[in-house]
Amino acid sequence: MGRRFIDLHVHSDRSGGVDSREAMEAFAAGLGVRVSFCDGAEPEDGVELVFSSKGELRAGSLKAPYLILRPLSAEALARAVKIKRAVIDAPLKPGHARSMHENGCAVEFNLSRLIGASGIERVRAIRMMRSNLVCARKYAVPMVAATGACSVYDLRSAHQVYWLLKVLGFSDSEAKEAMYGAPQGILEQGRAVVEGRVVEEGVVVL
Amino acid sequence: MRMKRRYIAFRIHSAGAVAKKDFVHALLDEMLAMFGERLTAEVGLWVLDFDERRRRGFLTCSHRYVGEVIAAISLIHRLSGARASVEVLGVSGTIRSLKRKFLKEDGEIAPSQTPGE
Numbered sequence: 001m002g003r004r005f006i007d008l009h010v011h012s013d014r015s016g017g018v019d020s021r022e023a024m025e026a027f028a029a030g031l032g033v034r035v036s037f038c039d040g041a042e043p044e045d046g047v048e049l050v051f052s053s054k055g056e057l058r059a060g061s062l063k064a065p066y067l068i069l070r071p072l073s074a075e076a077l078a079r080a081v082k083i084k085r086a087v088i089d090a091p092l093k094p095g096h097a098r099s100m101h102e103n104g105c106a107v108e109f110n111l112s113r114l115i116g117a118s119g120i121e122r123v124r125a126i127r128m129m130r131s132n133l134v135c136a137r138k139y140a141v142p143m144v145a146a147t148g149a150c151s152v153y154d155l156r157s158a159h160q161v162y163w164l165l166k167v168l169g170f171s172d173s174e175a176k177e178a179m180y181g182a183p184q185g186i187l188e189q190g191r192a193v194v195e196g197r198v199v200e201e202g203v204v205v206l
Numbered sequence: 207m208r209m210k211r212r213y214i215a216f217r218i219h220s221a222g223a224v225a226k227k228d229f230v231h232a233l234l235d236e237m238l239a240m241f242g243e244r245l246t247a248e249v250g251l252w253v254l255d256f257d258e259r260r261r262r263g264f265l266t267c268s269h270r271y272v273g274e275v276i277a278a279i280s281l282i283h284r285l286s287g288a289r290a291s292v293e294v295l296g297v298s299g300t301i302r303s304l305k306r307k308f309l310k311e312d313g314e315i316a317p318s319q320t321p322g323e
Contacts, residue, residue: 027219031293115283118239153219153283153291160280160294167240167277 004034005158006183008046008087009068009110009146014039015048018151027152035155036187038068043194051076065190068108068146081105085189087144091128097135106182107136111156111164112148129168137174144186145178209250210269213298215308216279218261220290226256226263228286233265236278249275254301262295264304272297 011017012024015038019027028035038048047064052072068087071077077090081099088100089108100107109132113125136143145165149155156164158179165175218224230253237246249271256263267275279292298304305311 115281122239151289153289155291156280157293160276163273163276164280166273 003180003184004032005145005161005179006034006036006187007147007149007155008036008038008066008144008183008186009048009089009108009148010035010037010155011048011148011150012037012039014041016150023152024149024155028155031155031157033155033157035149036183040064044191046190063194065194066186085186085193087186092132092135094135094138097139097141100141101139106142106144106186107132109133109143109145109165109168109178110148111145111161112150112154114164115147115154115156126168133169133174142182142185143170143174143178144182145175146183211250211266211299212269212272213254213264213266213301213304214272214275214279215264215295215298215304216262217293217295218285218290219293220261220285220288222286222288222290223258224261224285224290225258226253229253229256229282229292232282232285233278236281237275240278240281241274245271245274251275262309264301264309269299 007028010024012021013019014021017024021037024035036044036046038046040047044065046066046068048068048070050070050072053076066085066087067083068089069080069083070089071080077096080086080088080090081096082103083105084103085105087106087108089110092107109129113129114122117125133143135141145161147154147156147161161179162175165178170178218229233251233253234246237249237251248268250268251265253263253265276294279294282290282292284290296304296308298307
């Protein structure tokens with residue numbers, strides 16, 4: 001059986017989405033996609049944090065298997081890139097990408113920025129994603145593709161996500177790594193941290 | 207020289223009814239917005255079949271621009287005024303194999319294609 005696209009950034013009605021977890025999971029299964037919720041309601045869920053200053057980032061919220069951080073200011077972004085294993089959705093500069101590489105962070109390519117947008121808003125989204133792609137390539141930062149879905153109509157199949165990434169400028173191997181390898185690695189690492197199997201950074205009890 | 211064509215099967219998910227002309231307009235709008243008039247003119251896009259009851263059908267385009275067409279289909283998020291998405295069921299080189307693989311007459315729909323590893 002082949003690998004499945006893992007969508008790490010999905011919201012249900014528990015975290016501001018429209019549809020229930022069951023409806024999202026059933027729809028995603030029909031598309032051949034595995035979803036991981038950012039509800040923070042279950043132990044295996046990730047958490048999405050949108051914050052504008054470093055003071056808003058509370059230590060208690062950092063216990064999830066994985067974190068999706070959306071910093072809204074330069075100060076918040078400077079703080080976010082220092083958090084180990086975070087997945088960051090923000091316009092990056094080379095200095096940020098270097099810090100992300102050192103801290104094992106990943107950069108998120110949130111396709112809802114494209115799908116829900118039009119006109120100048122979409123132009124800005126494309127420009128940001130292409131700039132982030134250049135930074136991630138230069139500093140070998142892992143890339144994660146996600147739909148940021150808040151309803152079943154926001155979910156997309158692997159085939160569609162692959163071609164959206166390709167038109168954004170991803171190579172074939174980069175697109176597949178962003179859809180399969182990187183999300184799988186983040187989930188496995190997060191599970192090991194939650195289960196207390198991480199002895200120290202980079203050392204996991206199997 | 208004759209253009210090599212590809213056929214793309216799709217299925218629409220929407221809360222409301224969807225007419226063929228609304229789908230065609232939405233697809234052309236996304237093609238124009240994302241890729242511009244020059245490329246949209248080169249794509250040779252035609253919606254050949256659309257079953258409004260089953261909400262599925264297939265279209266054809268130049269083999270060079272299959273990726274662009276799938277990306278444009280993926281960007282559709284509203285149809286006939288309601289929230290919607292369009293799922294690409296698969297791509298084939300002939301209508302016969304497209305129907306055999308992805309649009310079975312008994313209503314059964316094959317799982318979506320995924321990019322190879």
